[in-house]
Each structure stands twice: as structure tokens, then as C-alpha cells.
Amino acid sequence: MEINLSNLASPPSSPPRDVFGFNAFLEAAVARGYFYDFPIANGSSGSRLHHGGRELVNFASISFMGFQENSSVMDYFCAAAKEYGLVTGGSRATQGICMAHATLEQTMNHLTGMEHTVTFGSGLLANIGFLNAMTVQFKFDSDCKVDNRDAVFILDRDCHWSLWKGASHLEHGKSLFSFQHNDPASLEATLSRITVKKKVVIFESVYSSDGSVAPMGALLDVCEKHGALSYVDDANGFMIYGPPNRPYHAEYQEMRRATFRMVSFSKAVGLEGGAISGPREYVQPFAFLSGTAIFTAAMQPPTAATAVHLLEKLNSEPELMDNYLAKVAQFRGRLLQEGFRLYDSESYILSIWIGQDLVAENVRQFLASNGFAVPVFRYPAVQRNRAVLRVILNDRHSSRDIENFIAMLREARRQFGF
Ligand SMILES: Cc1ncc(COP(=O)(O)O)c(C=O)c1O
Known part of the structure; x- marks a missing residue:
């Protein structure tokens, strides 16, 4: 279908040119x-x-399994669109999510072995929402409030833009630190200088620019030694690594020790959307406190339903x-x-x-x-x-x-x- 851009109306009055x-x-x-x-x-x-x-x-597409070109997957998507409709019709705050999202969240609990999952419109929104929630100061009244402005975050230097963006309101050297890429000794040196109780280490499983893979066990050992929570962005490894016959089995065994696991559905699953899984007492409030799961539309319902279908497929047909x-x-x-x-x-x-x-x-x-x-x-x-x-x-x-x-x-x- 061709879209004729010349039909679009021009603005009634021109704004001042190039002030920015x-x-x-x-x-x-x-x-x-x-x-x-x-x-x-x-x-x-x-x-x-x-x-x-x-x-x-x-050779550019990260939807590399080709599901978007598979006619039975397309049929599944169309049937799901008829069952659930195209949209939830608003944000979680206005009318919640639909059964397709709930099923996807349960499927994620099962696949990650974690207690609770919240899905987001994209992996980027999951990352930004995580940092929002974990640094939030919010009060309904004096008996109903949360204040995490005293939390400290330590990121691998090569973390994705969305993680650095999510942390951009934090002060470097006070509540935000970085460690050398994939370097447990550098993380150890950084954490040993941080004495506060609330600290979170953030790194990725597989880095998208160079394909490097985190030394998962060694990084998590350092987190545990210092009592820090850990957040692994597994956008690029989810549903690819883990089974014993594939590379990085050991790293994925170790990943079960991480506090949180974030995934994207735009890579191996080949659709769109993201999720965070982890302990219920942290992740359940993310639906509200992340901002990015409540003040914006959820994944499209047929996308959520097709994600469940493809997760089951990848799981049952290794x-x-x-x-x-x-x-x-x-x-x-x-x-x-x-x-x-x-x-x-x-x-x-x-x-x-x-x-x-x-x-x-x-x-x-x-x-x-x-x-x-x-x-x-x-x-x-x-x-x-x-x-x-x-x-x-x-x-x-x-x-x-x-x-x-x-x-x-x-x-x-x-x-x-x-
Ligand atoms: C490490 C990492 N995290 C997060 C994202 C964002 O994922 P999404 O495309 O689902 O927004 C990407 C995508 O490039 C990524 O590589």
C-alpha cells in the first residue's frame, strides 16, 4: 500500500525556524x-x-527466526486479533490488560522460574520503567508512601541506551556508578566503596553491539557478596541460550541467581514487547510504579497472544x-x-x-x-x-x-x- 505524504495538511502557521x-x-x-x-x-x-x-x-533484522514471514504465525496473529481485538483501548490505569497479557505474564513466570512478571510495550520501556520504579519517591498519604531516592545503581559501562536513559536523573558518583565492561574485578572495586543498603547492579547477558556475553557467575558472586540486587537485561539471549547443548549453558544456569530478568520479545520471538520477571514484592508494584506500564498502552493483544504461541513453539521445538x-x-x-x-x-x-x-x-x-x-x-x-x-x-x-x-x-x- 502506498501512502501519499503530500496529502497531509501543512501546519496553519509556521513555527519559528530552527531555534533549537x-x-x-x-x-x-x-x-x-x-x-x-x-x-x-x-x-x-x-x-x-x-x-x-x-x-x-x-542481514540487519534482529527478528532472525523469520516468524514474521511464516503464514501459520500470521494466521495465529489474525485469529488472536479477532478474539482479543487490536488494542486494549488505553493504559493499564484505565481498564487494565487483557487475558492475552495475563497468559503471557504467567508463561514468563514459568519460563524464567521467577515469581512474577509484568509486560511492557517494549524492552526499552521495561528498562526505563525499572529504573523509574526503583528510584521512585511517591506518596498517597503519610501512611502510604515509598521513597527510594537513597538507592545506588551500578551499571556495566556498555549497557543499552535505555538503561542509561532510565538512570539519567541520578547523580554520577553519588547514586550512579559504572564498572568496566564484563569485568567482575571492576565491579568488586566499585561495590566495595558503596556502603548504602539499597544497591542494584545492572548488566546484560548478551551485548547487542559486539555479541559479548557476561561472565554471569562471577558478576553475580560479587553482587551477592556485597548484598546488592541484580538486574540482568536478557533482551538478546532470551529463548536462545539456556539448554545444555547450546553455548553459554553455564552462564544461563547462573542467571537463575539474578534478582530480576528483563527480556524483549523483538529478538528471538520476533514480535514486539518486553517484560521484567522477579520476586513478587518488587515486580508486582512495577505495574504501577514504573510509569511505563501504566501511563501508556500495553502490548497489542494479538502480539501478546502470538508471543505466548511462539514461546511455546520455541520451547517445544528446540x-x-x-x-x-x-x-x-x-x-x-x-x-x-x-x-x-x-x-x-x-x-x-x-x-x-x-x-x-x-x-x-x-x-x-x-x-x-x-x-x-x-x-x-x-x-x-x-x-x-x-x-x-x-x-x-x-x-x-x-x-x-x-x-x-x-x-x-x-x-x-x-x-x-x-
Ligand atoms: C540489550 C538491550 N536491551 C533492550 C533493548 C530494547 O528492546 P526493545 O526493542 O524490545 O525495545 C535492546 C534492543 O536493541 C537491547 O539490545
Whole structure:
């Protein structure tokens, strides 16, 4: 379906131009190659996508299992839309959630082994809501109040933007600290300087820019030694790792010791939404105190219902993920064989080292103009001039797609030198 943007009405009176400097910023950013117009896909995006009439093989999508292109999953979604309707029709505060959300929350309790779960419209809202709730000062009256302004948070330096955003109201060095990425000794040194009782350590299981995986047991040992609560953002590992035959089994066994586990439904599950699971006395009030679960619409009901369906599918048909991970291992092997520099991680996130930000942008454009969609992670997503090509294999890619991609990467390396 084409949308004609020229039909949209123009504003009745023009606001004062560029008082905030956005236009000047954008023009300079585009001119210097820091920023480009985000492409608009025609039709759906899966293992392939279409930009302006051109087909690209898509190594950018994090919905890598291809469920969004599966006709039986689409049928399930449509049936759920008819059963539950498209929307809850408002926020939790106005009319609560629907049975699809309640079932999803129970399913999450079962899958995580935790007492209670609250779902959110996205993983980002879950993270921001967690930090909101855990630092809240709120009072109905003098006998009904909560005040957590004295809590201290310690984040892995490489935590996702949403976690740092959620913590942005906290004062660095007073209630907010960071530790070196995946470094238990650095966490130990930081925690040993913090004497307050309410402290929470926040880190991720699998980091989205480089695929690095947290030394789960060692980090949780340090948390427990210092009496700190732990919050693991498992957006990128949920439903992928855990079983004994897959990488990182030990880390996922250890993760059961974490106080809270956050997940996103936009990765392995391939939909949208997020959740936090943990002890009932903490998580139940998050529905209210997070703000991001109560002052905004919940996940769409058919999405919540389809998430339950796909969680059950991934759980009862483990060979789906086993086969995907086997393909990733082969792909990784081929990239290494070709001499590309990958991060030292066995995760499915394959980040190819480029280095210079503008070289990475040239490589991205070269690949796009030759039929491959791949994102670059560069400043501000990662530190300046530590850019990577973030490559995600889609379960529906053929071995021909992979070999064509590798050939084009070789050509990009020859032209741009990385
Ligand atoms: C570590 C991490 N946390 C949270 C999120 C946000 O998840 P969502 O896409 O569900 O908002 C992401 C997504 O990129 C992520 O990588």
C-alpha cells in the first residue's frame, strides 16, 4: 500500500525556524556522512527487504527466526486479533490488560522460574520503567508512601541506551556508578566503596553491539557478596541460550541467581514487547510504579497472544533454535576463514570489526548499493572509531545468500581497507 505524504495538511502557521538548531545539526550530519535518511521498506521486512524497488538480502533484522514471514504465525496473529481485538483501548490505569497479557505474564513466570512478571510495550520501556520504579519517591498519604531516592545503581559501562536513559536523573558518583565492561574485578572495586543498603547492579547477558556475553557467575558472586540486587537485561539471549547443548549453558544456569530478568520479545520471538520477571514484592508494584506500564498502552493483544504461541513453539521445538545456531556457527567459521576480524564470542551476533566510523559508513553504503542491508554500529552506539558491521544471520538465508555476501564483503575490504 502506498501512502501519499503530500496529502497531509501543512501546519496553519509556521513555527519559528530552527531555534533549537536541529536543522543545522541534521544538515551538517548528513553532509559529513554521520547520518543518513533511514530507508523506507516496501512490504514486509524479513530475510529480504525492498527499498525503492530494489531487493536487499537483509542481514540487519534482529527478528532472525523469520516468524514474521511464516503464514501459520500470521494466521495465529489474525485469529488472536479477532478474539482479543487490536488494542486494549488505553493504559493499564484505565481498564487494565487483557487475558492475552495475563497468559503471557504467567508463561514468563514459568519460563524464567521467577515469581512474577509484568509486560511492557517494549524492552526499552521495561528498562526505563525499572529504573523509574526503583528510584521512585511517591506518596498517597503519610501512611502510604515509598521513597527510594537513597538507592545506588551500578551499571556495566556498555549497557543499552535505555538503561542509561532510565538512570539519567541520578547523580554520577553519588547514586550512579559504572564498572568496566564484563569485568567482575571492576565491579568488586566499585561495590566495595558503596556502603548504602539499597544497591542494584545492572548488566546484560548478551551485548547487542559486539555479541559479548557476561561472565554471569562471577558478576553475580560479587553482587551477592556485597548484598546488592541484580538486574540482568536478557533482551538478546532470551529463548536462545539456556539448554545444555547450546553455548553459554553455564552462564544461563547462573542467571537463575539474578534478582530480576528483563527480556524483549523483538529478538528471538520476533514480535514486539518486553517484560521484567522477579520476586513478587518488587515486580508486582512495577505495574504501577514504573510509569511505563501504566501511563501508556500495553502490548497489542494479538502480539501478546502470538508471543505466548511462539514461546511455546520455541520451547517445544528446540530443534528450531538448535538448527539456527548451527547455521550461525558455520557462518562464523566462514567469516573467520576469510580473515574477517570478529569479536571473540560464540554468540549469534556477528560483529565484524571496521574501526573508523566513516570507513564503516562507506562499507554500509557499498553493501547497500550491491544488494545487502547491514547496519553499522558506530559512535554514539559505540565509542568513536570503534565501528563494527553488525551482521545477523536470518534463519531463511540460503547458503548462496551467505556466499554472495562474503564475496561482497571481500570486495568492500579490498576497496576500503578494514
Ligand atoms: C540489550 C538491550 N536491551 C533492550 C533493548 C530494547 O528492546 P526493545 O526493542 O524490545 O525495545 C535492546 C534492543 O536493541 C537491547 O539490545
